[in-house]
Amino acid sequence: xxxxxxxxxxxxxxxxYEGWGRLLLATLRTPDGSQILRQVEDHGDAVGVLPYDAxxxxxxxxxxxxxxxxFRGETDSVYExxxxxxxxxxxxxxxxxxxxxxxxxxxxxxxxLVGHFFSMPAVSTxxxxxxxxxxxxxxxTGAGGGLAHDHEDIEVIxxxxxxxxxxxxxxxxxMKTAILVLALRERLAAQAWPPTG
Numbered sequence: 774x775x776x777x778x779x780x781x782x783x784x785x786x787x788x789x790y791e792g793w794g795r796l797l798l799a800t801l802r803t804p805d806g807s808q809i810l811r812q813v814e815d816h817g818d819a820v821g822v823l824p825y826d827a828x829x830x831x832x833x834x835x836x837x838x839x840x841x842x843x844f845r846g847e848t849d850s851v852y853e854x855x856x857x858x859x860x861x862x863x864x865x866x867x868x869x870x871x872x873x874x875x876x877x878x879x880x881x882x883x884x885x886l887v888g889h890f891f892s893m894p895a896v897s898t899x900x901x902x903x904x905x906x907x908x909x910x911x912x913x914t915g916a917g918g919g920l921a922h923d924h925e926d927i928e929v930i931x932x933x934x935x936x937x938x939x940x941x942x943x944x945x946x947x948m949k950t951a952i953l954v955l956a957l958r959e960r961l962a963a964q965a966w967p968p969t970g
Contacts, residue, residue, distance in 0.1 A: 854953050
């Protein structure tokens with residue numbers, strides 16, 4: 774029997790650590806009766822959103838210090854779309870709008886859902902709702918940068934689409950960002966971007 778066959782069931786779950794997220798140790802029973810242990814990281818669901826201005830040919834991205842990358846010895850931060858965890862009592866769209874204001878100082882109206890994605894299904898319960906969102910200069914209402922009390926220290930980057938395309942996929946080391954950039958490219962190609970005239 775393979776691990777993908779039905780019949781796996783969780784018999785017990787122990788909380789190993791609880792803070793911003795939880796690290797759990799799940800005891801599973803397999804279809805052949807074996808008992809196995811699996812680690813599960815649980816911090817709730819999240820959103821990612823890529824604001825774009827098709828008229829000016831720009832997108833809003835962010836960069837910030839990421840401890841797991843520092844741990845790996847990576848010296849450069851990666852380009853990322855705006856993202857954040859969905860708070861209790863908040864839906865995905867409200868979270869996307871809140872994060873856009875906090876991180877980039879941009880007020881978003883229209884959100885186009887690209888899809889729901891499990892970021893690391895082997896380890897994490899997180900499901901990401903990913904959106905594309907048009908914006909204009911008039912929607913830039915603040916500096917962004919994240920919440921000071923959380924020490925987010927977010928660098929806001931308004932990048933030209935032609936520059937982004939020229940950098941190519943190697944520059945998009947963050948998966949949610951890569952998905953949304955590809956979705957935007959597909960959307961703009963269908964609309965024959967850049968506009969003529």
